Amino acid sequence: MVKGASVGGRPPHIGVIGGGFMGRVHSRAARAAGAVLDTVATSGPTGSARAAAELGFADSASVDELIDRSLDIVHVCTPNDVHAEQSLRALDAGSAIICEKPLATDSPSARAVLARAEEQGLAGTVPFVYRFHPMVREARARFRAGGAGRLLTVDAGYLQDWLLGADDENWRVESARGGPSRAFADIGSHLVDLIEFIVDDRISSLVATTRTVHPRRGGASVATEDTVAVTAEFAGGAIGTLLVSQLAPGRKNSLTVEIAGTEASLRFDQEQPERLWWGRRDESRLLVRDPETMHADAARLCAVPAGHAQGYQDAFNSFVADSYSYFAGGDPEGLPTLRDGVRAVLVTEAVLKSVSTRAWVDVEAV
Structure with a gap:
C-alpha cells in the first residue's frame, strides 16, 4: 500500500x-x-x-x-x-x-x-x-489495437474566448502568479497530453510562435501569450500542428484532436464528448458512447447507460476515483501521474525556448 x-x-x-x-x-x-x-x-x-x-x-x-x-x-x-x-x-x-x-x-x-x-x-x-472521457479511451484503444495503422499526422486545437477583451482579467495573466506561459501552460498542456495519450507517441521536437494581442489588461502590462501556434515532430516520424488561443470568439472550450493513420482517421471534440468520428477511405462512421459496444477500458468509464449524456464532471470524478485507487496500491489504466506533470512543464518550456530563439527545439526527456 x-x-x-x-x-x-x-x-x-x-x-x-x-x-x-x-x-x-x-x-x-x-x-x-x-x-x-x-x-x-x-x-x-x-x-x-x-x-x-x-x-x-x-x-x-x-x-x-x-x-x-x-x-x-x-x-x-x-x-x-x-x-x-x-x-x-x-x-x-x-x-x-x-x-x-x-x-x-x-x-x-x-x-x-x-x-x-x-x-x-x-x-x-x-x-x-480529458483522458477520462469514454470516447477518448475508445479512440486510444482503437489506435493501440492498430485499427488506424501507422500514425501520419495530427491536426489539433484548443480554443476559448474568456480572455477575448483587453478588459478581461484573471490571476493567470500575471506572470508572477501564473508563470511564464499562460495560454499554452493552461490549455495547450491539456492538448498535448491528450494527443500523446491517444497515439502512444511523444512530440520529440517543435517550433512555435506566440502572440500577446493585449499587451495591457486592467492597466497593467502583460507578458504572457494569448495565442500559440506549434508545428511538431513525433518520435515515430509523424508530424502535426497545434493551435491554442484564449481569444477565439464563440469558442468556450473547443478542444479538438484529429489524427490520421495509414488505415483510418479519428476526430474527438471535447464539446461533443459522447461522439467519436472514425473515417476510412471506403467509409466514415460516427461512433456514439455505448458501453455494450466499446473496448473494456472505455466501457468502465461509462457512469450512465448509453443515451444519457456524460460530461466534464463525470470525467473528473473518474480521474479522482482512479487516483484514490492508485494511492491505495492499485494500478488503474491511463492515470496521469506526477511524471506526466513534469512532461507537461518540459513541453511548455520547449515552446517558450522555440519562441525566444525562433528555431526548432527538442523536447527534453523526463
Missing part, C-alpha cells in the same frame, strides 16, 4: 487547498469517490469558513494547518506559483497529492516534486482529465 492512502478499508480523509472553481470540482469528485471531506483552506479564514459550509467540509483551516494535519490526500487547487511549494510540503507531511497543472512553473521545481514523492514512498497525480 502506498503511504498516505486510506488504510484498514476506511475511506481516505482529504483536504483541498483552494476554494475557487477547481476546488469545487475537486470537492465534488472527492465526495463521489467516497472520501471524507475533512478540511478546506483558502487565502483567508473567512473564505475558508465559507468554502467549508458551501462544499460540505467538516472543518476549515489555514493552509499551514491543513498541511500539518497529515491527511491521507491533499488536493492542491491554488494559483500556479505555489503548486510546487505546497505539493512538497504536503508530501513532507506524509500526504499523497493531487496537484492542479502546471505541477510547477519551471522544470527544476516540477522534477523536485516528483523526486520528493519517490523519496517519501508517496504518490501523486495531475488532473489531465
